[in-house]
Amino acid sequence: MPSPTLREFLRARGVTRREFMKFCTATTAMLGLPATMVPRIAAALGEARRPSVIWLPFQECTGCTESITRAHGATIESLIFEAISLDYQHTLQAAAGDAAERVREQAMKDNWGQYLLIVDGSIPTGNPGYGTIAGRDYLEMLKEAAEGAAAIIALGSCAAFGGIPGARPNPTGAVAVGDVVKDKPIVNVPGCPPIPVVITGVLTQFLTFGKVPELDALGRPRSFFGQTIHDRCYRRPFYERGQFADSFDDEGARAGWCLYKLGCKGPTTYNACATVKWNNGTSFPIEAGHGCIGCSQPGFWDQGGFYQPLSTGNWGNARTVATAVGVGAALGIASAALARKRQRDAEGK
Amino acid sequence: MTLLEFARGPGLQWAVTVFIIGVLWRLLGVFLLRAKPDLSEPRNPAAWKGLRLIALRSWPRREFLEGTAFGEVMGYAFHVGFLVSLFFFAPHVLFFADVARGLIGTDLRGLVGFGWPTLPNGIITLLSAVAVAALFAVLIHRFVNPVKRLISNFDDYFSWFVTVAPLVTGLAAFSHLSGWPYERLLAFHLLSVELLLVWFPFGKLMHAFTIFAARGTTGMIFERKGASL
Numbered sequence: 001m002p003s004p005t006l007r008e009f010l011r012a013r014g015v016t017r018r019e020f021m022k023f024c025t026a027t028t029a030m031l032g033l034p035a036t037m038v039p040r041i042a043a044a045l046g047e048a049r050r051p052s053v054i055w056l057p058f059q060e061c062t063g064c065t066e067s068i069t070r071a072h073g074a075t076i077e078s079l080i081f082e083a084i085s086l087d088y089q090h091t092l093q094a095a096a097g098d099a100a101e102r103v104r105e106q107a108m109k110d111n112w113g114q115y116l117l118i119v120d121g122s123i124p125t126g127n128p129g130y131g132t133i134a135g136r137d138y139l140e141m142l143k144e145a146a147e148g149a150a151a152i153i154a155l156g157s158c159a160a161f162g163g164i165p166g167a168r169p170n171p172t173g174a175v176a177v178g179d180v181v182k183d184k185p186i187v188n189v190p191g192c193p194p195i196p197v198v199i200t201g202v203l204t205q206f207l208t209f210g211k212v213p214e215l216d217a218l219g220r221p222r223s224f225f226g227q228t229i230h231d232r233c234y235r236r237p238f239y240e241r242g243q244f245a246d247s248f249d250d251e252g253a254r255a256g257w258c259l260y261k262l263g264c265k266g267p268t269t270y271n272a273c274a275t276v277k278w279n280n281g282t283s284f285p286i287e288a289g290h291g292c293i294g295c296s297q298p299g300f301w302d303q304g305g306f307y308q309p310l311s312t313g314n315w316g317n318a319r320t321v322a323t324a325v326g327v328g329a330a331l332g333i334a335s336a337a338l339a340r341k342r343q344r345d346a347e348g349k
Numbered sequence: 350m351t352l353l354e355f356a357r358g359p360g361l362q363w364a365v366t367v368f369i370i371g372v373l374w375r376l377l378g379v380f381l382l383r384a385k386p387d388l389s390e391p392r393n394p395a396a397w398k399g400l401r402l403i404a405l406r407s408w409p410r411r412e413f414l415e416g417t418a419f420g421e422v423m424g425y426a427f428h429v430g431f432l433v434s435l436f437f438f439a440p441h442v443l444f445f446a447d448v449a450r451g452l453i454g455t456d457l458r459g460l461v462g463f464g465w466p467t468l469p470n471g472i473i474t475l476l477s478a479v480a481v482a483a484l485f486a487v488l489i490h491r492f493v494n495p496v497k498r499l500i501s502n503f504d505d506y507f508s509w510f511v512t513v514a515p516l517v518t519g520l521a522a523f524s525h526l527s528g529w530p531y532e533r534l535l536a537f538h539l540l541s542v543e544l545l546l547v548w549f550p551f552g553k554l555m556h557a558f559t560i561f562a563a564r565g566t567t568g569m570i571f572e573r574k575g576a577s578l
Contacts, residue, residue: 242470260440268535270530308447309444310440314361315361318451320362320366325369331373333381
């Protein structure tokens with residue numbers, strides 16, 4: 001018997017057609033598609049059958065899983081997430097050990113070439129023993145699973161860019177999924193953790209159109225990562241007026257002024273936090289009073305301090321400057337002495 | 350390493366190092382030269398009064414106004430726009446405060462009790478645009494005027510380029526003019542500033558450090574000789 005369609009699944013969960021259409025409308029807008037696409041998305045989503053999904057967690061903290069499974073209540077997004085056939089996810093599944101691995105192998109065999117592979121966490125390349133599941137190292141497991149995947153979603157900054165495991169000095173030689181797999185479509189959904197709605201949005205787009213969405217230069221869906229936090233930040237007018245909070249408890253902070261001086265990385269961070277927000281659209285870090293730490297950008301952990309303003313840069317230090325002053329002074333004195341000698345020599349003649 | 354990481358890190362460090370070495374080399378090389386002894390009887394022993402030439406030369410002389418007005422107006426438009434955007438744009442002020450903290454352990458607020466003020470971005474944008482317009486005006490004037498064209502050399506054109514580049518890239522980064530990613534525009538802005546820093550000591554831009562000393566010295570020599578300032 002074929003698996004139920006998404007429409008049948010949602011109906012069984014008590015979701016009305018009106019609620020489903022509202023979700024489709026919101027998703028269409030979120031993906032940056034015209035309103036005329038709503039019926040098509042609704043039809044495609046409604047008829048979609050549960051795709052097989054293999055989820056491989058590697059060097060990760062489970063924050064990405066927590067974000068997606070716990071952040072929302074029983075929204076339609078989470079129901080759609082439940083509607084996929086999540087055949088392997090070793091944090092969530094009941095099975096363990098050999099039984100779990102057999103399930104994964106069977107699911108891959110049954111859906112070879114069609115399943116969606118979700119990866120969270122980076123892949124250590126320094127030593128196979130740095131990360132293993134059931135005695136098999138992460139690198140080998142990724143290569144095998146990627147071979148039969150229709151597409152791969154690199155979930156979270158670790159899978160997308162190496163993330164915290166890949167931060168200097170990168171003791172495990174951690175790399176991103178895209179550094180290992182070169183011949184499959186990969187959608188990077190970075191963030192530490194990524195926004196739940198973004199992952200369901202990407203899934204929706206994949207279910208609707210059967211292909212990965214339009215991506216930016218870093219492999220991220222343009223519909224969610226097309227603009228910076230700064231572009232859409234509600235505090236932007238304060239930036240324009242030059243009104244900045246100087247500390248987290250001053251008058252400026254209480255008045256909701258721009259957090260640029262406190263190290264906000266919004267101007268160089270591409271993500272949908274300022275529009276989609278977190279916790280069912282409640283707020284996002286800047287709205288809660290803290291600057292953006294740029295967690296959806298490559299190497300965010302190595303970009304200086306979180307509280308160091310973007311424009312401060314890494315200009316050097318007092319020792320470098322002192323050395324330059326010493327060298328410059330020595331050169332100046334030497335060239336002046338040489339000029340004086342020439343003067344004397346000329347006068348002597 | 351991304352372009353922005355390079356521009357914010359090693360690129361900036363090398364540019365600052367070259368700038369400091371070059372400026373000190375040039376300044377000490379000039380200031381430590383032996384002055385030619387003037388054995389004549391001074392007509393005015395209070396030669397220091399000639400220092401007022403520093404201010405006098407900053408204002409056009411009535412008799413030459415017709416010929417110098419364009420240069421004076423454009424010069425002021427550029428310098429005011431450039432200096433205001435350099436020293437009163439909030440991200441720049443943060444950079445200088447960071448440098449101060451790195452060198453002396455505190456910024457201006459820690460030193461004197463009040464911070465360095467910043468101006469609204471609208472004013473900065475306007476003045477920067479005026480500075481760019483003035484730079485293009487003087488370049489066109491240099492091309493059109495046969496005498497200026499004849500006496501211009503690589504230093505003039507390259508110094509113009511490294512001066513206008515940070516303004517243009519800064520405006521582009523601020524306004525997202527070209528539609529490029531912000532971090533790429535920011536990297537280009539920083540790299541253009543680094544090019545300016547590296548070229549600064551070795552071209553005519555060095556006048557920023559020598560102009561007032563040169564005017565003062567000339568004024569004192571004139572005063573000693575009894576010449577009219």
